[in-house]
Amino acid sequence: MSFKLNSSVPTDREVVLGILNNSEEALNKLYAGYYPMVLQFILNNNGDEDDAKDVYQEAIIVLYNKIKTGNFELSSKLKTYIYSVSRRIWLKKLAQHSKKTNNIADFEGVLVVDEDVEQREQKDLQFDKMKVALESLGEPCKTIIQDFYINSLSMQDICEKFGYTNTDNAKTQKYKCLQRLKKLFFQS
Amino acid sequence: MRNEIELEAIIEDYLNGKLTADEQKAFEQLRNNDPIVDHKVVAHKVFLESMKQYADVLLLKQQLDAAHDKIDVAAISAKVGPHPSKIVRLFRNNKSAIAVAASFLILAMIMLYSIQSQTKQEGNMELLAGKVSELKGSQDNIIRTINNNPRNRATESLPAKFGGTGFAISSNGYILTSYHVINGKGSISVQNSKGEIFKVVRYYTDPINDIAILKISDAAFENLGALPYSIKKGSAGIGDAVYTLGYPKDDVVLGDGYVSSKTGLNGDTIAYQVAIPVNPGNSGGPLLDNSGNIVGVINGKESKTDGAAFAVKSKYIMEALNAIPQDSLSRRVAYGKRSSLQGLKRNKQVQKIQDYVFMIKVY
Numbered sequence: 001m002s003f004k005l006n007s008s009v010p011t012d013r014e015v016v017l018g019i020l021n022n023s024e025e026a027l028n029k030l031y032a033g034y035y036p037m038v039l040q041f042i043l044n045n046n047g048d049e050d051d052a053k054d055v056y057q058e059a060i061i062v063l064y065n066k067i068k069t070g071n072f073e074l075s076s077k078l079k080t081y082i083y084s085v086s087r088r089i090w091l092k093k094l095a096q097h098s099k100k101t102n103n104i105a106d107f108e109g110v111l112v113v114d115e116d117v118e119q120r121e122q123k124d125l126q127f128d129k130m131k132v133a134l135e136s137l138g139e140p141c142k143t144i145i146q147d148f149y150i151n152s153l154s155m156q157d158i159c160e161k162f163g164y165t166n167t168d169n170a171k172t173q174k175y176k177c178l179q180r181l182k183k184l185f186f187q188s
Numbered sequence: 189m190r191n192e193i194e195l196e197a198i199i200e201d202y203l204n205g206k207l208t209a210d211e212q213k214a215f216e217q218l219r220n221n222d223p224i225v226d227h228k229v230v231a232h233k234v235f236l237e238s239m240k241q242y243a244d245v246l247l248l249k250q251q252l253d254a255a256h257d258k259i260d261v262a263a264i265s266a267k268v269g270p271h272p273s274k275i276v277r278l279f280r281n282n283k284s285a286i287a288v289a290a291s292f293l294i295l296a297m298i299m300l301y302s303i304q305s306q307t308k309q310e311g312n313m314e315l316l317a318g319k320v321s322e323l324k325g326s327q328d329n330i331i332r333t334i335n336n337n338p339r340n341r342a343t344e345s346l347p348a349k350f351g352g353t354g355f356a357i358s359s360n361g362y363i364l365t366s367y368h369v370i371n372g373k374g375s376i377s378v379q380n381s382k383g384e385i386f387k388v389v390r391y392y393t394d395p396i397n398d399i400a401i402l403k404i405s406d407a408a409f410e411n412l413g414a415l416p417y418s419i420k421k422g423s424a425g426i427g428d429a430v431y432t433l434g435y436p437k438d439d440v441v442l443g444d445g446y447v448s449s450k451t452g453l454n455g456d457t458i459a460y461q462v463a464i465p466v467n468p469g470n471s472g473g474p475l476l477d478n479s480g481n482i483v484g485v486i487n488g489k490e491s492k493t494d495g496a497a498f499a500v501k502s503k504y505i506m507e508a509l510n511a512i513p514q515d516s517l518s519r520r521v522a523y524g525k526r527s528s529l530q531g532l533k534r535n536k537q538v539q540k541i542q543d544y545v546f547m548i549k550v551y
Binding site: 049 | 192196231232235238241245248249251254256264265
């Protein structure tokens with residue numbers, strides 16, 4: 001293809017080290033670096049820009065988790081890896097929507113990444129489960145739980161934010177919310 | 189209710205490692221004693237882990253979305269998206285196929301060209317092969333022009349004009365060689381590996397198969413004894429290792445190679461093509477396989493290709509042998525039998541054979 005990735009593509013080493021150090025800048029660079037490649041692949045294979053975004057973000061998450069768990073060896077180029085994972089995810093999505101999958105136009109070499117993608121799918125199920133449980137929790141429970149567990153606010157902060165008269169009341173409320181959420185999460 | 193809330197708080201602190209050592213010890217005691225508490229701990233642990241993963245992914249997705257917003261998607265997609273023109277898209281999508289097709293085309297053209305030039309070569313060859321009967325100046329047939337052989341002078345007043353190779357087919361002095369070696373008017377003699385020269389006469393000729401049989405008519409000739417080799421029944425296969433002994437010079441020379449084709453020049457079924465280095469003077473030499481069976485008679489090489497020699501198949505040797513009166517041959521060469529050379533190493537085989545291979549001299 002005539003299109004070339006722009007020069008701002010970070011080196012593979014830079015990316016791996018950046019992710020291990022939780023560097024947001026490295027993540028941004030990584031994201032911007034390989035997006036055109038995946039966009040090109042999706043657009044040329046029955047997808048649109050939104051599909052490309054979803055698939056690409058999934059692929060980045062797969063890579064991110066793999067690096068974080070220390071399982072990532074630089075045996076292949078990051079570019080090839082990201083391409084292969086995106087390709088695998090997109091082929092699965094195409095198959096799910098029974099769009100035609102023959103004649104995939106490839107732009108890179110492909111690695112076998114089925115295992116990584118499947119692991120990610122398992123985790124994604126968990127993620128969706130939690131998301132659904134939180135959604136069905138309703139307010140103010142959802143926000144209390146999110147503030148406490150995700151945004152790491154203290155019970156004191158939550159008490160003030162929601163205007164509870166004392167932290168004990170807030171704690172009771174949080175406890176009730178948590179019981180309901182657990183029920184929803186474990187039952188679904 | 190209050191207790192439940194307290195318990196939950198303790199479990200969470202316990203899982204997050206926020207309890208003091210004493211509290212932790214006390215709680216573990218409680219956990220051990222109370223299965224309900226234990227179950228709650230485990231369940232809460234799973235929940236907390238799921239929650240943490242959820243939070244991590246959520247944060248990551250937020251970061252990715254932020255990164256995504258910085259990208260000018262429309263501009264890139266205009267660049268990399270499918271081209272509106274169908275032809276360009278077809279070309280882009282099938283680039284590799286087009287590349288393969290193009291290389292095939294080029295390859296085919298190269299092959300066509302080389303085949304054409306090869307046929308031209310073979311045309312030349314055919315012309316040369318036609319000159320076989322003329323003998324003189326023939327490059328194709330490997331007859332050696334002998335100039336001033338000093339050893340000759342002892343017995344012959346004239347130096348030999350042409351040379352070839354032959355081998356014994358019976359112990360009483362019948363020698364087989366290529367017809368084109370002895371074709372001509374001159375007298376013939378043979379010289380063995382010890383340098384002894386005997387006069388011979390033409391006994392049988394088969395110009396079509398390029399085979400001739402000579403008979404030693406010299407009184408000095410002694411019986412050769414049992415022949416070590418036999419003639420191979422059936423044909424040799426491509427890749428069979430073969431070797432030949434011949435006289436491209438005054439001493440016997442070993443040539444080593446393999447059968448490279450079951451047909452000779454231009455698909456000639458009388459001969460094999462063998463990849464063996466041969467030179468003028470090798471004509472008429474025996475072509476033997478590793479078991480000491482004669483599979484053919486060297487009779488020519490392609491003038492323009494290196495390592496492509498030809499040998500008349502052993503079947504035609506047998507035809508020649510069967511065409512002459514059988515009682516004239518004493519202890520003739522065996523056919524289709526196990527040769528006494530079988531199992532011997534190449535150097536031992538050569539040692540045994542060389543007394544039965546002769547230089548043919550034509551004056």
